[in-house]
Amino acid sequence: MKKMSVPETTVLYRRYIEQMAAGGSPVLRTEGLGITFGGLKAVQDFNIEVYPGELLGIIGPNGAGKTTVFNLLTGVYRPSEGAIYIGDRLMNGSPPHRFVEMGIARTFQNIRLFSSMTVLENVMVAIRDHSYSLVSALLGLPQCARGEGELRRRAMELLEIFDLGDKWDTVAGSLPYGRQRMLEIARALATGMKVLLLDEPAAGMNPVETQELLSYIGRISREFRVAILLIEHDMSLVMNVCRRIQVINFGETIALGLPEEIACNKQVIRAYLGGDLAGGE
Amino acid sequence: MRGEREEVKGMKKGLYLWAGLLGLVLILQLIPVNNLLFAKKIVPLVWQCCYLIIAATSLNLVVGCLGQLSLGHCGFMAIGAYTSALLSLWAQRAGVFSHKESVAYIVVVLISIVAGGLLAGLVGLAVGIPALRLKGDYLAIITLGFGMIVVNLINNLPFAGMDGLSLGSAASGLYKTGLGFSNRLLVKYLWIALLGTTGAMTLMFKFMKSRFGRNVRAIRDDEIGAAACGINVPAYKVGTFALSACLGGVAGGIYACFMSALTTGSFAFTNNGILNSTFLVAMCVLGGLGSLSGSAIAAAIMCLLNYLISQTGLNSLPGWIGLAFSYPMLIYAVVLVVIIIFMPGGLTGGREISLKAVIGKFGARLK
Structure with a gap:
């Protein structure tokens, strides 16, 4: 070498x-x-x-x-x-x-958000928590509802840190540019890196x-x-x-x-x- | 917490749905089988609607929700249809059931349909693993080829074939011995179609509402971004494709129940009916890509339209109207073009329809 x-x-x-x-x-x-x-x-x-x-x-x-x-x-x-x-x-x-x-988590130079999904969903996707299985999701078991609630709660906590809490319901693609960058960072943080x-x-x-x-x-x-x-x-x-x-x-x-x-x-x-x-x- | 309350509400809604279905089935049992309008017109239409709805909606999982164009969905339907038909023929020959009113027969039918779905799902898995390395046009061509291969394969199988063997193929004799229902049985066993449709739709809705469905939508929006969120993109693509194939197979099984004989022509890429891979994609686009409820509605509309054009004698109307209706493909084409121009997102704009929102809108209009 x-x-x-x-x-x-x-x-x-x-x-x-x-x-x-x-x-x-x-x-x-x-x-x-x-x-x-x-x-x-x-x-x-x-x-x-x-x-x-x-x-x-x-x-x-x-x-x-x-x-x-x-x-x-x-x-x-x-x-x-x-x-x-x-x-x-x-x-x-x-x-x-x-x-x-x-x-390892990252953000991108050209923002890569899931633009048709809501702000909350963007963060929820990134949370690495396998609290409920595919079977319980398909059958609609209570674990699924509980797991979803927990995911929402944790995603909301992260959004609050970036002052995006009140925007949780907005479609990510319609956020202003600067906010989109913040959301991308929040999403990266959600992976627990x-x-x-x-x-x-x-x-x-x-x-x-x-x-x-x-x-x-x-x-x-x-x-x-x-x-x-x-x-x-x-x-x-x-x-x-x-x-x-x-x-x-x-x-x-x-x-x-x-x-x-x-x-x-x-x-x-x-x-x-x-x-x-x-x-x- | 708001989220949890919503989930509980969702579960309650599911219970109401199943209770409603049970009620409907019970009411259906009360209607006399010899009621001509009901037995000859409405019931076949409902059966047709049912398998089209499952087929179109399951295709929308791949085309709309995952964002990968698949042009061979009827291939999976064919696999499901032939598997369940052959299985039921085998069961009859093995003496599992002797006549079609027995409980054993119902069990055979249900198992056959599920088995058809499972085999189609397995084939979907096998096809998906190599095919989903490609995207866009390339994937479209691969799936198009797959649909054609399936049809040709079935045509050349010794026990399925175009005109069948002495063993009794799925192409002939389905009505007498296998899955095929007579008019009377179509009425009596309508609940099988309704159960299949409700079950398949519930499964797909549950899937799309869960974290798994959310990941699928994330992949559609941005594949690289999804991978950067820790989503195993290839596995999700193949898995969704297999689920879609499996439910396509179930649709095929229900189709086999409805038909008295199977021919591979009905599962082609295009034909002169509305059951073919092209029309299934058209239903997805018409209903709104990514909206399961939308494609179900679109499938129902197409089914009704097909019925109106082919069964009600519109083509014998005088003048150019009658002439136009004797070329049904022309009508579908015009409808599609008009919808795409005025509603580029399809009937639903790609969102799921919520009953509450619809009622709210109508309520506001009434006031």
């Missing part, structure tokens, strides 16, 4: 990682992950360790392979090299729903909505004690929210560091602005 693509890190950063590692072993971990689309290496030698309860950002210019990384981490794509571990379990080749069962992957949550939001989102993300990481992995273009959001940042370009990791380190990293600036403007070689 070639080691050259792993960028150098600072002492401060390594100390931060040591601190996180002291709190528990990583929930999500990859080793030399890569995927090839017909000869094009979209992502290569991607290594990441997500510790419980941490806030981690992945940034990079357009087409750098950020969303591809998310698709690999959630089982939408099957990696052509490397390995994904959730806890100690090797997840290579598992279907997406297995990833959810193991505790350990790691939450947010793919450009602030895309298309106005500054007020972005601020609101910021406070929700903080609240989720505090109250639910989940690790959050964030892809974002909005630099201020990433710098404000994330404790550490991984930068990728052309499918390779070019920098790892704390936000303030990343902000003045030459390589990163070059990737975003082009070699000459950054005053490089």
